[in-house]
Amino acid sequence: MKRVKMSDRLTLSAVVQGFWRLDGWNMDADELAYFMNCCIDRGVTTFDTAEIYGNTAVEKLMGDAFSKDPSIRSRIELVTKTGIFNHNGFGYYNTTSDRIIQSCHESLKRLNTDYIDLYLIHREDPLLDPWDTAKALKKLKSEGLVGEAGVSNFDPYKFDGLNKAMDGMLVTNQIEWNPVCFEHFNSGMIDYLTFHKIHPMIWSPLAGGRIFNKDDQLCERAYRKIAEIADRHHEDPATIIYAWIMYHPVGAIPLSGSKNPTRLDLAIRALDVKLEQYEWFEIYSASGQQQIR
Numbered sequence: 132m133k134r135v136k137m138s139d140r141l142t143l144s145a146v147v148q149g150f151w152r153l154d155g156w157n158m159d160a161d162e163l164a165y166f167m168n169c170c171i172d173r174g175v176t177t178f179d180t181a182e183i184y185g186n187t188a189v190e191k192l193m194g195d196a197f198s199k200d201p202s203i204r205s206r207i208e209l210v211t212k213t214g215i216f217n218h219n220g221f222g223y224y225n226t227t228s229d230r231i232i233q234s235c236h237e238s239l240k241r242l243n244t245d246y247i248d249l250y251l252i253h254r255e256d257p258l259l260d261p262w263d264t265a266k267a268l269k270k271l272k273s274e275g276l277v278g279e280a281g282v283s284n285f286d287p288y289k290f291d292g293l294n295k296a297m298d299g300m301l302v303t304n305q306i307e308w309n310p311v312c313f314e315h316f317n318s319g320m321i322d323y324l325t326f327h328k329i330h331p332m333i334w335s336p337l338a339g340g341r342i343f344n345k346d347d348q349l350c351e352r353a354y355r356k357i358a359e360i361a362d363r364h365h366e367d368p369a370t371i372i373y374a375w376i377m378y379h380p381v382g383a384i385p386l387s388g389s390k391n392p393t394r395l396d397l398a399i400r401a402l403d404v405k406l407e408q409y410e411w412f413e414i415y416s417a418s419g420q421q422q423i424r
């Protein structure tokens with residue numbers, strides 16, 4: 132499996148397994164440990180989760196699996212996120228220093244581990260004070276509780292602000308990108324990351340499964356073109372989508388969200404697919420949202 136260098140101290144597998152949907156997978160700790168080993172056997176050693184997934188239940192389930200098979204933790208890079216909370220079902224953000232430090236300790240406990248390889252601020256917080264947030268991230272790094280820090284869903288302004296407060300040490304922005312979502316192309320975030328040689332992690336590369344929905348007009352239009360390209364390459368359409376994401380010079384790392392290892396294989400296979408330049412643009416414009424002038 133290809134590895135992607137995020138910093139001098141951290142590399143990630145070029146395909147990451149996401150665990151957002153884990154609380155719907157109906158796996159006990161043994162089954163989850165088995166699934167995690169299936170990922171590791173394939174070279175997919177980076178696991179992504181978040182404090183808010185399943186309202187903290189997902190981190191707990193993962194921690195139980197790490198206890199069942201204690202060999203797993205040292206063979207993976209563990210990514211988790213903080214900053215989203217809910218008060219009686221009302222969602223809000225908190226990226227203050229004290230809250231981040233408290234959350235990190237709580238996540239470590241749930242995950243049954245004493246360090247997090249990559250700790251992300253989950254969403255851009257309108258109340259973000261980059262200097263205060265950076266204070267917590269720097270402290271957690273200096274204590275060895277967190278290996279590297281990054282963010283998720285940030286626009287270029289907030290990314291730049293927090294990165295300056297972090298002395299340029301943010302290693303990623305985890306963002307949504309798929310054949311029907313171009314927010315971060317249009318905001319300039321992808322250009323920013325490409326220029327600064329920072330690799331984004333890409334969530335919902337298959338639009339959370341929506342891309343296969345024939346009743347969704349945008350997805351149906353995009354999928355028809357993707358299926359045509361997949362035929363040309365004798366590949367699965369999902370593989371073509373992952374290859375499209377990995378084609379970009381920014382060096383993006385897709386997160387597969389499936390509970391099915393054979394669907395994870397479709398992402399891994401994309402590392403060997405070489406699209407033509409015109410095919411990249413065929414997918415870029417297929418949904419009709421992005422114009423080629």
Ligand SMILES: NC(=O)c1ccc[n+]([C@@H]2O[C@H](COP(=O)([O-])OP(=O)(O)OC[C@H]3O[C@@H](n4cnc5c(N)ncnc54)[C@H](OP(=O)(O)O)[C@@H]3O)[C@@H](O)[C@H]2O)c1
Pocket residue numbers: 148149150151152179180253283284305306333334335336337338339340341343369386387388389390391394
């Ligand atoms: N930072 C953030 O704000 C953020 C937000 C969302 C997600 N994430 C991360 O990104 C990861 C991936 O996101 P995602 O789960 O939305 O990714 P995704 O890979 O786009 O979607 C996964 C979903 O698509 C389904 N699927 C896959 N192949 C399919 C097919 N051929 N036909 C029908 N359905 C298919 C899967 O079902 P099966 O399981 O049945 O295969 C699963 O429900 C998450 O686990 C999480 O770690 C981060």
